[in-house]
Amino acid sequence: MSTPLKFYQVGSFAVGNRLIDEADLSVQSSTSRSNSLTSGHRACQGCGEALGARYAIDAAMAATDGKLVAVNATGCLEVFSTPYPETSWRLPWIHSLFGNASAVATGVAAALKAQGKSDIRVVAQGGDGGTVDIGFGPLSGMFERNDDVLYICYDNEAYMNTGVQRSGATPPGARTNTSHAVGEHPGASFTQGKNLPLIAMAHGIPYVATATVADLHDLEAKVKKAMGMRGARYLHILVPCPLGWGSRSEETIKLARLATESGLFPVFEAEYGEITETKKIRRRVRVEEYLKPQKRFAHLFGANGHSEMLSAIQAIADKNVAKFNLWDSEEADTNHG
Amino acid sequence: MFQVRIHGRGGQGVVTAAELLSVAAFQDELFAQAFPSFGSERTGAPVVAFCRISKLQIRSREPVMEPDALIIQDSTLLQSVDVFAGAAPDAFILINSTKSFNELGLEEFFENRQSERSLIVPASEIALRHVGRPLPNAALLGAFAAITELVTLDSVLNAIEERFPAKIAEANADAAREAHEFVLAGRKVAEHASTN
Amino acid sequence: MAETVAACRPAVVCAYPISPQTHIVEALDEIVRLGELGTCQFVNVESEFSAMSVAIGASATGARVYTATASQGLLFMVEPLYNASGLGLPIVMTVANRAIGAPINIWNDHSDSMSQRDSGWIQLYAQDNQTASDLHILAFRIAEEVSLPVMVCMDGFVLTHAVERIDLPEQSEVDQFLPPYTPRQLLDPSDPMSIGAMVGPEAFTEVRYLGHAKQVQALELIPDLAEDFVKLFGRRAGGEHDLDGLVTSYQVDDAEIILVALGSVIGTIKDVVDEMRELGTKVGVLGITSFRPFPLDSVRTSVMHAKKVIVVERAFAPGIGGIVSSNVRTALRDTSIKISTAVAGLGGRPVTIKSIRGVVVQAIDDTLPELTFVDLDVELINRELERNRQQRRSGPMAENLLRDVGSR
Numbered sequence: 001m002s003t004p005l006k007f008y009q010v011g012s013f014a015v016g017n018r019l020i021d022e023a024d025l026s027v028q029s030s031t032s033r034s035n036s037l038t039s040g041h042r043a044c045q046g047c048g049e050a051l052g053a054r055y056a057i058d059a060a061m062a063a064t065d066g067k068l069v070a071v072n073a074t075g076c077l078e079v080f081s082t083p084y085p086e087t088s089w090r091l092p093w094i095h096s097l098f099g100n101a102s103a104v105a106t107g108v109a110a111a112l113k114a115q116g117k118s119d120i121r122v123v124a125q126g127g128d129g130g131t132v133d134i135g136f137g138p139l140s141g142m143f144e145r146n147d148d149v150l151y152i153c154y155d156n157e158a159y160m161n162t163g164v165q166r167s168g169a170t171p172p173g174a175r176t177n178t179s180h181a182v183g184e185h186p187g188a189s190f191t192q193g194k195n196l197p198l199i200a201m202a203h204g205i206p207y208v209a210t211a212t213v214a215d216l217h218d219l220e221a222k223v224k225k226a227m228g229m230r231g232a233r234y235l236h237i238l239v240p241c242p243l244g245w246g247s248r249s250e251e252t253i254k255l256a257r258l259a260t261e262s263g264l265f266p267v268f269e270a271e272y273g274e275i276t277e278t279k280k281i282r283r284r285v286r287v288e289e290y291l292k293p294q295k296r297f298a299h300l301f302g303a304n305g306h307s308e309m310l311s312a313i314q315a316i317a318d319k320n321v322a323k324f325n326l327w328d329s330e331e332a333d334t335n336h337g
Numbered sequence: 338m339f340q341v342r343i344h345g346r347g348g349q350g351v352v353t354a355a356e357l358l359s360v361a362a363f364q365d366e367l368f369a370q371a372f373p374s375f376g377s378e379r380t381g382a383p384v385v386a387f388c389r390i391s392k393l394q395i396r397s398r399e400p401v402m403e404p405d406a407l408i409i410q411d412s413t414l415l416q417s418v419d420v421f422a423g424a425a426p427d428a429f430i431l432i433n434s435t436k437s438f439n440e441l442g443l444e445e446f447f448e449n450r451q452s453e454r455s456l457i458v459p460a461s462e463i464a465l466r467h468v469g470r471p472l473p474n475a476a477l478l479g480a481f482a483a484i485t486e487l488v489t490l491d492s493v494l495n496a497i498e499e500r501f502p503a504k505i506a507e508a509n510a511d512a513a514r515e516a517h518e519f520v521l522a523g524r525k526v527a528e529h530a531s532t533n
Numbered sequence: 534m535a536e537t538v539a540a541c542r543p544a545v546v547c548a549y550p551i552s553p554q555t556h557i558v559e560a561l562d563e564i565v566r567l568g569e570l571g572t573c574q575f576v577n578v579e580s581e582f583s584a585m586s587v588a589i590g591a592s593a594t595g596a597r598v599y600t601a602t603a604s605q606g607l608l609f610m611v612e613p614l615y616n617a618s619g620l621g622l623p624i625v626m627t628v629a630n631r632a633i634g635a636p637i638n639i640w641n642d643h644s645d646s647m648s649q650r651d652s653g654w655i656q657l658y659a660q661d662n663q664t665a666s667d668l669h670i671l672a673f674r675i676a677e678e679v680s681l682p683v684m685v686c687m688d689g690f691v692l693t694h695a696v697e698r699i700d701l702p703e704q705s706e707v708d709q710f711l712p713p714y715t716p717r718q719l720l721d722p723s724d725p726m727s728i729g730a731m732v733g734p735e736a737f738t739e740v741r742y743l744g745h746a747k748q749v750q751a752l753e754l755i756p757d758l759a760e761d762f763v764k765l766f767g768r769r770a771g772g773e774h775d776l777d778g779l780v781t782s783y784q785v786d787d788a789e790i791i792l793v794a795l796g797s798v799i800g801t802i803k804d805v806v807d808e809m810r811e812l813g814t815k816v817g818v819l820g821i822t823s824f825r826p827f828p829l830d831s832v833r834t835s836v837m838h839a840k841k842v843i844v845v846e847r848a849f850a851p852g853i854g855g856i857v858s859s860n861v862r863t864a865l866r867d868t869s870i871k872i873s874t875a876v877a878g879l880g881g882r883p884v885t886i887k888s889i890r891g892v893v894v895q896a897i898d899d900t901l902p903e904l905t906f907v908d909l910d911v912e913l914i915n916r917e918l919e920r921n922r923q924q925r926r927s928g929p930m931a932e933n934l935l936r937d938v939g940s941r
Contacts, residue, residue, distance in 0.1 A: 066722055067722050068722060069594070069720045069722065071590060072729075078729075078731075079731060082727055082729075082730035082731065083730075083731075084730040084731055084732045084733065084736065085730075085736075087727035087730060089725070089727045090725055091722065091725050092719075092720035092721055092722055092724075092725045092726055092727075093720075093725070093726070093727045093728065094589075094590070094593050094720055094727075094728040094729050095727075095728070095729030095730065096586060096589050096590070096613065096616050096620075096729055097586065097612055097613055097616055099582070099612075100582065100583065100586035100589075100612075100613060103578065103582070103583040103586030103587050103590070104586045104587070104589050104590035104593075105590060106576060106578075106583075106586075106587050106590060107545065107547065107576070107586065107587035107588060107589060107590025107591035107592070107593075107594070107598075108590040108591065108593070108594045108720060109590075110545045110547070110574040110576050110587065110590075110591050110596070111544060111545050111574070111590065111591035111592075111594035111595065111596035111598075112594060113572065113574055114544035114545055114572045114573055114574045114591075114596055115544065115572070115594075115595065115596065116572060120722055137579060137580055137582070137583070138578075138579065138580070138582065138583045138586065140579065141578060141579030141580070141583055144579070145576070145577070147576075355696075356696045359696050359697070360696070363698050368698065369696075369697070369698065370695060370696070370697045371695065371696040371697070372690070372691065372694055372695035372696070373690070373694055375553075375639070375640070375690045375694060375881075394773075395697070395800075396661075396773075396799075396800030396801065396803045396804055397800055397801040397803075397804045397886060398688075398691050398692075398695075398797045398798065398800050398801050398884075399801050399883050399884060399885040399886055400883045400885075402885065402887075
C-alpha cells in the first residue's frame with residue numbers, strides 16, 4: 001500500500017507537495033486530471049460520496065488513459081450529479097436502475113469486447129443499498145462470471161437519497177428512519193451484518209479492497225491497481241454522510257479516519273480470495289471517539305444512554321482488530337496523540 | 338389432411354417420432370406439422386405428440402382429436418390413458434407389444450375394425466436387437482410407412498439419418514427397415530390366407 | 534429461430550433459461566461457441582432482471598442485442614423493460630408466450646406479453662413459425678430505425694416446439710435488409726454523454742409523448758419495411774395473407790362475421806372459416822401482427838363492413854374482460870358493429886376447431902354473450918361459487934377447487 005509519507009496532503013500548490021516525486025503525487029493534485037465529476041453537482045456540503053467518486057473516477061481515468069465508461073446505480077451520486085438537463089460527468093455515463101448497475105456494466109463490457117474495444121474499460125458504481133441489498137443478485141452474477149468490470153460501492157451505511165432508511169450495511173445501533181432510536185432496542189439491530197468485501201472475496205475474484213475518504217491517496221492507488229487488472233474487481237469505500245449520520249460537514253474525513261482507527265472499518269486488499277495487505281491502525285481509539293460525533297448514535301450516550309450497546313460495538317471492533325490483525329501494538333506510532 | 342397421434346411415455350422418443358415423421362413427409366414433398374402435448378419434463382410420464390401431413394398448407398394448431406393413425410409406443414398406457422379417443426373407424430393403429438390383441442384385452446375393440454389397418458409390432462424388441470435400447474420409435478415409423486403408405490420408407494430412413502449421429506442413425510434405420518419388412522410380410526401372409 | 538437471430542448478427546446475446554424459450558438460447562450458445570458469430574458475446578446471466586439489464590448496457594454501448602424470455606421471466610424484468618424503452622434502446626426480444634402464475638402454468642397464452650402492452654415496447658405477434666422467424670429480422674430493422682425495443686411474440690410450445698417447414702433466410706439477404714447498427718448515442722469515451730438522468734415534471738411529459746410519437750411513426754414505417762422485405766425475401770414478413778405488415782386478412786372482404794385474433798390460433802380459425810364458408814356463412818378472420826402500435830386504421834378499414842366481430846383472446850383483464858377487444862372497440866368507434874369477446878386457450882387449453890365453430894354459430898344465432906370464456910366448465914365454476922356462498926374460504930382458488938373433490 002501507499003502513503004509512505006507522514007504529512008497530510010493540503011492541495012495542489014502547497015510547498016510540501018512540490019517536493020515529492022511527481023509519480024507519488026495524487027491524481028487529483030495534477031492539473032491534467034480529467035475532472036470526470038466536475039463542479040456544479042448538487043451534493044450536500046461535506047458529502048463523502050462526492051469526494052470518493054471524484055477521486056476514484058479520476059484515478060480510473062488516469063489509469064486507463066481516459067478510456068472509461070461509467071455505469072451508475074440510482075442513488076445520491078446519480079441524483080446529485082445529473083440534475084437534468086445538466087450533468088457533472090465528463091465521461092460516458094449511464095444510469096439505468098437501482099439494482100442493475102453491475103448487470104448493465106456486464107452488458108457494456110460484453111459489447112466493447114464484441115466490438116474489439118476491450119481497451120475501453122468499465123466501472124460500475126452504487127451506494128450500499130444498491131450494492132448490498134437490491135443489487136446483490138446481479139453483483140454476485142457478475143463476480144461469478146468474472147466480467148471485466150470494477151464495481152465501486154460507496155458505503156454511507158443507509159439508503160440516504162430516499163431519506164435515511166436502514167440497509168443491509170447499516171451498522172448495529174445506528175439510528176435511521178426505519179430503525180428509530182426508540183423502544184427497548186433503539187437503532188439498527190445487532191445482526192451479523194452483510195460484509196460485502198468478504199462476500200466478494202468468497203467469490204474468488206481477482207481483486208477486492210476496502211478504502212475510505214480519509215486516505216485518498218490510498219484510494220487512488222487501489223483504483224489504479226484495480227484498473228491494471230482484468231476480470232471482476234470490487235472496491236468498497238466508506239463515505240460518511242453528514243446528513244444521514246448527523247455529523248458536521250467538515251468532519252467527514254475525520255470520521256472516516258476514526259472509523260478505521262477504531263477497528264470498525266478494516267482497510268485491506270485481497271486477491272483471489274486471500275488477503276494480501278492490511279492497513280494497520282496507527283493510533284487506536286475506542287469506538288466512542290468515532291461514534292460520539294454522530295447524532296445517529298446519540299442514544300448510546302448521556303444519562304439514559306445505552307452503554308451496553310457501546311460495549312457491544314466495542315466488542316465488534318475488537319473482533320475486527322483480532323480477525324484482520326489490524327493493530328500491532330509494538331509498531332503503533334506512539335508519537336501521534 | 339392426415340392426422341397422426343403418438344402415445345408413449347417420457348424418454349421413449351415420442352416427440353422425436355412425430356418430428357421424424359414430419360421430416361419424412363417434407364422429403365416426400367408434403368406439408369407437415371409436428372408438435373407435442375407438453376408437460377413438465379419427466380421420464381415415464383405419459384406423453385402425446387401429434388403430426389399432421391397434407392398436400393396443402395396446414396394451418397390449424399389444435400391437438401389431433403380425430404386421428405387417422407395412432408401409434409402407441411407403450412402398451413401399458415392402455416390401462417391409464419384413453420389412447421383411442423376420437424379414432425376414426427378406419428384409422429390405422431399400430432401398437433408396440435409382443436402380446437396379441439386378446440392378451441392386451443383389445444379383442445372387442447378391434448372386432449369391428451379392418452384388420453389390415455390394425456397391427457401389433459414388437460418394436461421394442463426390434464429396437465433392442467439393432468439399437469441396444471428398447472426405443473421403439475424408429476421401428477414404429479418403419480411400420481407406419483408400410484401400413485399407411487403415406488410416407489416412403491426411404492424418407493423415413495433419410496429423416497433418421499439427418500437426425501442422429503452416424504452409428505445411431507444406422508442402427509435405428511435397421512430397426513425401421515426390419516419393422517417395415519415385418520408389416521409387409523404379415524400382409525403377404527394375410528393376403529395368402531385370404532386367397533386360399 | 535436461433536439461426537434467424539444469428540443471421541441478424543447480434544453482437545451480444547444474454548439469456549436466462551425459462552420454458553419454453555430455452556432451446557432458442559441453447560442453440561445460440563452453440564452457434565457462438567462454434568465461432569459462427571464472430572466476436573458475438575453470449576452472456577449467461579443469473580436472472581431475467583439481469584438479462585434485460587445486460588441488454589441495456591450492451592445496446593447503449595452500440596451493440597446489436599438479443600434476448601428471449603416468457604411469462605414469469607418477462608415479469609421479473611419489468612423494471613428494466615420500461616427502462617429499455619424509456620432510453621430508446623433497439624433491443625429485440627423473443628417472448629415465447631406463456632401464462633403467468635399463480636397458479637404456475639407453463640403452457641401457452643398471451644397474458645405475459647399483454648401485461649406489458651404499455652411498456653413502450655413494440656409488440657409483434659407471429660401466426661406461425663415462418664412468420665416468427667421473419668418477424669425477428671423485421672424487428673431489428675424497425676427497432677434500429679425508430680430507436681425503440683421490439684418484442685416478437687410467438688406462442689409457447691404451440692409454435693416454439695412445433696416442427697414445420699420454413700424457409701430460412703440467406704445471410705446475404707439478411708445483411709442487405711439489416712445494415713450494421715449505427716446507434717444514435719452511445720457510451721463512447723471520444724464523445725462522452727450522460728444517459729439516464731432523472732427528468733422532472735418540466736420535461737417528462739414531452740419525453741413520454743415522444744415515445745408514443747415513435748410508436749405512431751412505426752405504424753407508417755412497418756408497412757414500408759414490409760414492402761422492402763417482400764422485395765428482398767420474396768415473401769411477406771407478416772406471413773400468409775398479410776396485408777401491410779400490421780394485420781393479416783383472410784376472407785374478410787365480404788364477411789359478415791369477422792373474427793379477430795393474434796398468434797397461432799389464427800391458423801386454426803382459418804380452417805373454421807373455410808369450413809363455414811362451404812356451408813354458406815360469410816365469415817373471415819383478421820389477424821393482428823402489430824399489437825403495439827395498434828393499427829387502428831388497418832383494423833377499421835378491414836372490418837368496418839361487417840355486422841359482427843368476435844375478438845378471440847388468449848388473455849383477459851380480470852374485473853372487466855377483453856384486452857384486445859377494447860382496442861378493437863376503439864378502432865370501430867361510431868360504427869354499429871356488434872363486438873364480442875371470446876376468451877380462449879388460457880393456460881394452454883387447446884383452442885379447437887369445434888369450439889371456434891361453436892362461437893361463430895352462437896354469433897350467427899345472436900346468442901353469443903358480450904364476454905364469453907370458451908370451453909369453460911360451467912358446472913365446476915357454479916359448484917365452487919356455491920360453496921363459497923355457503924362458507925367463505927380464503928386462499929388459492931386452484932387448491933380450493935380440489936378441497937371438496939373427496940367429499941363429493
